[in-house]
Amino acid sequence: MLQIRNLTKIYDGGVKALDNVSFDVPDGQFLAVIGLSGSGKSTLLRCINRLIEPTDGQILWNGEDITKASPEEMRRIRRKIGMVFQHFNLVHRSKVITNVLAGRLGYVNPAWSLLNRFPKDDIEKAYKQLERVGIADKANHRADELSGGQQQRVGIARALMQDPAMILADEPVASLDPVLAHSIMKHLEDINDTDGVSVLCSLHFLDLVHRYADRVVALNAGKLVFEGLPKEIDDKKFKDIYGRDAERVG
Amino acid sequence: MKNNKKASPWKSLQIGLATLLGLVVFAYGFQITQVNLEELRSEKRQESLVRVTRALAQPEIFEYDQTEEIVNQPFYVTCPSSGSETNIPEPDTSAPYLVITPACANPGDIVQVEGFNFAPYTTGPVRFVPGSDPTNIVSLGRDTAETDGNGHFVVSMEIPDRPSDDVQYIRATLKKNVGAPHLTQTAYDTWDKIVETVFLALLATVFGTMLAIPLSFMAARNLMKTVKSPLTSIALSTLGWPIGIVIGFIVVRWVGGLSSGLGSNIWINLASIVITPVVVIFGLRWALPQEETALPGRALQITRLGVILLEVLIGFFGLFQLAALTMSIGKSLETSLGSFGFLGYFLFQVGDIITILTPALGALAAGGTLSNFMGRIGQLASEKLPMATTKILNIVLSAAAGATVLGLIGQLVEWLYQIGNPLYVLWAPVTVGAIAGLLLAVFTKAKESLPIGLVIYSITRTLLNTMRSVEALVMAIVFVIAVGIGPFAGVMALGLHTIVSLAKLYSEQVESIMAGPLEAIEATGANRLQTIIYAVIPQIVPPYISYTMYRWDINVRMSTIIGFVGGGGIGFLLQQNINLLNYRAASAQMIAIAVVVSIMDYISSVMRERVV
Numbered sequence: 076m077l078q079i080r081n082l083t084k085i086y087d088g089g090v091k092a093l094d095n096v097s098f099d100v101p102d103g104q105f106l107a108v109i110g111l112s113g114s115g116k117s118t119l120l121r122c123i124n125r126l127i128e129p130t131d132g133q134i135l136w137n138g139e140d141i142t143k144a145s146p147e148e149m150r151r152i153r154r155k156i157g158m159v160f161q162h163f164n165l166v167h168r169s170k171v172i173t174n175v176l177a178g179r180l181g182y183v184n185p186a187w188s189l190l191n192r193f194p195k196d197d198i199e200k201a202y203k204q205l206e207r208v209g210i211a212d213k214a215n216h217r218a219d220e221l222s223g224g225q226q227q228r229v230g231i232a233r234a235l236m237q238d239p240a241m242i243l244a245d246e247p248v249a250s251l252d253p254v255l256a257h258s259i260m261k262h263l264e265d266i267n268d269t270d271g272v273s274v275l276c277s278l279h280f281l282d283l284v285h286r287y288a289d290r291v292v293a294l295n296a297g298k299l300v301f302e303g304l305p306k307e308i309d310d311k312k313f314k315d316i317y318g319r320d321a322e323r324v325g
Numbered sequence: 326m327k328n329n330k331k332a333s334p335w336k337s338l339q340i341g342l343a344t345l346l347g348l349v350v351f352a353y354g355f356q357i358t359q360v361n362l363e364e365l366r367s368e369k370r371q372e373s374l375v376r377v378t379r380a381l382a383q384p385e386i387f388e389y390d391q392t393e394e395i396v397n398q399p400f401y402v403t404c405p406s407s408g409s410e411t412n413i414p415e416p417d418t419s420a421p422y423l424v425i426t427p428a429c430a431n432p433g434d435i436v437q438v439e440g441f442n443f444a445p446y447t448t449g450p451v452r453f454v455p456g457s458d459p460t461n462i463v464s465l466g467r468d469t470a471e472t473d474g475n476g477h478f479v480v481s482m483e484i485p486d487r488p489s490d491d492v493q494y495i496r497a498t499l500k501k502n503v504g505a506p507h508l509t510q511t512a513y514d515t516w517d518k519i520v521e522t523v524f525l526a527l528l529a530t531v532f533g534t535m536l537a538i539p540l541s542f543m544a545a546r547n548l549m550k551t552v553k554s555p556l557t558s559i560a561l562s563t564l565g566w567p568i569g570i571v572i573g574f575i576v577v578r579w580v581g582g583l584s585s586g587l588g589s590n591i592w593i594n595l596a597s598i599v600i601t602p603v604v605v606i607f608g609l610r611w612a613l614p615q616e617e618t619a620l621p622g623r624a625l626q627i628t629r630l631g632v633i634l635l636e637v638l639i640g641f642f643g644l645f646q647l648a649a650l651t652m653s654i655g656k657s658l659e660t661s662l663g664s665f666g667f668l669g670y671f672l673f674q675v676g677d678i679i680t681i682l683t684p685a686l687g688a689l690a691a692g693g694t695l696s697n698f699m700g701r702i703g704q705l706a707s708e709k710l711p712m713a714t715t716k717i718l719n720i721v722l723s724a725a726a727g728a729t730v731l732g733l734i735g736q737l738v739e740w741l742y743q744i745g746n747p748l749y750v751l752w753a754p755v756t757v758g759a760i761a762g763l764l765l766a767v768f769t770k771a772k773e774s775l776p777i778g779l780v781i782y783s784i785t786r787t788l789l790n791t792m793r794s795v796e797a798l799v800m801a802i803v804f805v806i807a808v809g810i811g812p813f814a815g816v817m818a819l820g821l822h823t824i825v826s827l828a829k830l831y832s833e834q835v836e837s838i839m840a841g842p843l844e845a846i847e848a849t850g851a852n853r854l855q856t857i858i859y860a861v862i863p864q865i866v867p868p869y870i871s872y873t874m875y876r877w878d879i880n881v882r883m884s885t886i887i888g889f890v891g892g893g894g895i896g897f898l899l900q901q902n903i904n905l906l907n908y909r910a911a912s913a914q915m916i917a918i919a920v921v922v923s924i925m926d927y928i929s930s931v932m933r934e935r936v937v
């Protein structure tokens with residue numbers, strides 16, 4: 076159970092990216108986060124694993140307050156939270172398999188990382204994850220030789236290596252075409268269904284939200300403006316979320 | 326439009342004034358730099374210029390072995406009384422011979438010297454030899470003979486003012502090149518020194534690069550910005566450095582004593598360098614499990630720490646033993662290997678370097694470890710202890726840390742300037758440091774994370790920029806004093822300059838990497854070290870290689886002149902020859918420099934293309 080309580084983030088320039096946001100995510104839920112660009116979706120997701128330090132508020136995960144965790148505890152928390160990015164964020168010059176293995180860094184003793192060594196089990200596991208996302212044959216290619224869709228699958232494999240209890244997906248399909256978008260979303264759905272991993276996924280397209288999400292939260296200018304089921308988003312709610320001039324497409 | 330018209334005269338005036346100002350600046354520049362072409366036109370300058378240019382155009386690289394044909398023809402100055410001309414024997418016409426007409430003359434007369442049967446197309450001086458001894462090395466005159474295809478020449482020479490009743494001689498010395506051209510001594514010397522130059526640059530670049538890499542991370546804003554620690558942790562880790570360095574140095578020296586106490590018995594050395602790595606590897610494997618899902622208990626953690634410490638000590642013992650072994654092997658190889666003795670010399674020097682560096686390495690390692698360890702304790706303390714206790718702890722520790730740092734700086738000042746007054750170099754800095762630390766602790770919140778990373782970043786940057794502005798040539802002067810004249814001083818100077826300038830260039834590359842992968846690796850729970858290894862290093866490999874190549878280029882060029890101040894390399898030879906006015910030799914060295922620099926340029930561009 077993830078509980079967000081009065082979460083606020085004010086950036087150094089004074090921009091209020093999150094304004095007193097509170098909601099709960101039960102274990103195993105597929106939650107979509109929607110809102111305009113700049114509404115605070117990315118900030119929200121990054122506050123949860125503290126890539127961005129929240130200014131105020133609490134994030135309770137199974138009772139433990141993430142915002143109060145020490146660096147050492149944070150390492151243990153982060154390794155249970157996988158993250159998938161809009162721009163994939165792979166290390167381009169490294170091999171695909173190395174990128175996937177990097178998901179294990181929270182578990183591996185840092186002294187062994189100096190020697191660039193991973194345990195044998197992890198290497199086997201990495202190949203299994205690549206197989207799961209369907210690109211086992213690309214394991215020894217350089218990451219930047221892959222197409223966008225393939226790169227995102229590597230990103231998912233990397234997140235899976237962490238044995239995550241939760242996956243934060245920051246617009247995972249915004250850089251992909253509709254066909255690829257569905258294939259990536261299906262992978263996330265599969266992880267959510269079979270492994271029981273909670274997924275927090277920010278999305279732009281409402282049809283994807285309807286198709287995949289169990290629940291939706293919507294942000295507008297850092298404020299939580301909607302929380303409920305995807306089908307509850309009617310025209311009025313839509314205008315609340317995206318502004319009065321917005322029109323529904325697709 | 327209106328505005329434009331109005332501004333126009335003012336604008337013209339401005340341009341006029343700017344032009345005038347420019348002219349004045351250049352006029353003053355001419356005065357200052359003493360531009361003077363009259364000097365260039367003077368005959369003396371022209372003559373030396375031509376002489377030097379010609380010498381430079383004929384580098385002393387190849388020469389021929391020469392044979393000389395010397396013929397001394399008896400000759401009288403002045404003509405003896407009649408009847409004694411028979412003293413001149415008939416020349417042997419089967420060998421080279423000279424015919425002088427007339428056979429005797431008065432001083433100042435012009436005589437014609439004709440040579441026959443010499444080797445064709447040879448040249449050499451024709452001289453008047455005073456005194457009655459044909460082997461006299463003293464000779465007068467400046468005529469040169471040049472034989473034709475038949476070995477014949479004709480020279481008119483003026484008889485010098487050396488009248489004598491005895492017979493004197495006119496000597497023709499014709500020199501002939503024999504065999505194939507071969508390299509001159511200058512060429513050999515140049516080769517020796519150019520090899521020295523190239524290796525000087527190589528060593529400086531390698532050592533410089535190795536040290537510049539860690540420094541560059543400390544000078545990269547994007548990496549250091551996120552390093553934040555509570556004051557308790559900062560103060561404790563600051564205190565950890567000096568304490569750790571002292572402890573480490575003492576302990577490792579003790580280990581070194583233990584090692585040298587065993588003597589330089591090769592079998593003991595050999596046994597220990599086989600056993601120690603095995604012990605260390607197994608010990609560390611046990612103490613540092615690759616992966617752990619559960620948090621280990623206190624007792625286990627402490628045991629592990631103990632084992633790691635023990636392993637490190639054993640490791641240092643092994644290093645000392647390795648040094649002793651390489652030194653003794655090196656010594657024996659140096660004599661037995663003959664022309665490959667340099668391998669033995671290398672081994673011996675490596676052993677020596679290990680012996681000297683190991684205590685320093687141990688001191689640094691202990692300093693870093695203790696600092697890290699105490700920092701963690703500080704972190705833990707500031708997390709767990711109540712606010713008021715933390716505040717008090719902060720005040721005490723921060724004052725102690727400030728006092729220690731400034732006290733050490735005071736001692737450095739004392740060592741440099743020998744002030745000799747403990748009030749200025751010990752008590753005053755300690756007090757100031759303590760007060761500064763105290764104020765810092767009082768005016769910051771007890772558990773607030775302070776941007777210590779940015780502080781380290783600023784200090785590193787400032788140091789790098791200051792050191793970088795000191796030219797390598799100036800550093801070489803200092804090192805020549807420290808380690809003596811020779812290429813080693815050059816290596817040190819170039820190496821130091823390489824460290825500071827590469828660290829700056831590298832750090833700019835680190836600052837320009839993509840932030841995405843960094844974020845992704847951090848999100849997996851990787852710590853700082855892992856983030857650097859898996860997200861930063863892969864991204865900076867190409868620019869690092871490219872900059873290292875570029876630096877290697879610069880170092881080769883620098884090492885050609887570092888000899889001017891005694892730093893070894895070809896510059897030493899070049900300067901010597903210029904000072905001795907031996908321009909032909911200097912020319913050979915200049916050509917060598919040009920060739921080496923352009924070859925390096927080519928190689929580095931090829932390698933850059935390959936790798937990047």
